[in-house]
């Protein structure tokens with residue numbers, strides 16, 4: 001792993017302007033991603049993982065809007081790019097496999113057409129035959145049997161797990177430098193999960209790809225991630241290397257989550273030993289958003305937002321009291 005920063009997200013805020021009020025979904029998130037590493041992102045449902053990635057790619061659907069922040073990719077702020085420039089970046093430089101492949105694949109085109117479109121946009125191909133061949137190879141790589149005939153099938157002809165693999169094949173079609181995989185193994189059986197994880201490892205090794213892995217499966221995160229960022233209610237809690245997060249966490253939320261080193265198949269929700277629910281982000285708690293559920297909360301916690309900062313050795317924490325708690 002090199003120490004070159006590939007992506008640096010600073011103070012990202014993305015809100016949704018709904019009839020029920022303003023959903024403060026991502027409220028000042030920071031993420032730095034080093035070239036070649038695998039960063040795991042964890043947090044309960046609704047913590048802002050997907051919205052963060054959609055913001056980085058600048059594909060937030062209405063009524064959402066990026067309010068502020070910098071998204072530095074190779075030192076250039078993606079927030080200042082024109083849409084035409086973003087079209088060149090998406091898929092080729094930075095790609096995402098979506099959490100819900102049912103909505104990310106277009107039902108009126110064959111899966112082959114959808115993958116070929118990405119290949120033709122970003123890569124030099126001599127002929128349609130060459131693009132077809134590459135697509136067949138990709139489908140084979142992600143474990144689709146009989147890809148020569150399946151390539152001309154429509155998304156609705158596949159099961160949920162198969163659709164997920166097809167969406168995944170499309171995301172990696174142009175060998176992006178940075179891949180966001182949002183729950184890539186959810187709904188797949190264990191054998192296919194293992195195949196996908198091996199495939200990701202190979203991709204990383206062969207193309208020096210940088211991977212951001214979002215998963216509820218703490219076993220997958222433990223197996224794959226070099227570093228882990230823990231989010232809660234649209235903000236950072238803690239970021240550190242994998243072993244520190246699992247064995248020596250400092251933030252009360254991470255401490256409560258990481259009671260044991262899980263095996264593949266253990267979801268974050270099963271690890272949860274914390275009473276209460278993630279807050280309504282239209283009316284989030286003042287100060288530290290975790291304070292209503294935190295056993296260590298003091299009056300300052302409901303008044304002041306804890307600053308997310310380096311506690312030493314690149315171990316970042318947002319908590320007023322982590323030193324006392326230790």
Ligand SMILES: Nc1ncnc2c1ncn2[C@@H]1O[C@H](COP(=O)(O)OP(=O)(O)OP(=O)(O)O)[C@@H](O)[C@H]1O
Nearest residue numbers: 016018023025044045046047048049050051052281
């Ligand atoms: N289109 C939208 N309109 C309104 N609110 C939204 C929209 N999309 C997301 N949100 C809200 O933004 C917050 C963060 O959602 P996000 O999908 O990023 O969570 P997540 O961490 O990816 O959760 P999960 O683990 O369930 O995938 C949630 O409160 C969600 O309800």
Ligand code: SF4
Nearest residue numbers: 288291294301319320
């Ligand atoms: S800032 Fe306070 S409420 Fe928040 S995690 Fe730390 S101790 Fe708990």
Ligand SMILES: [Mg+2]
Nearest residue numbers: 049050051099
């Ligand atoms: Mg999500």
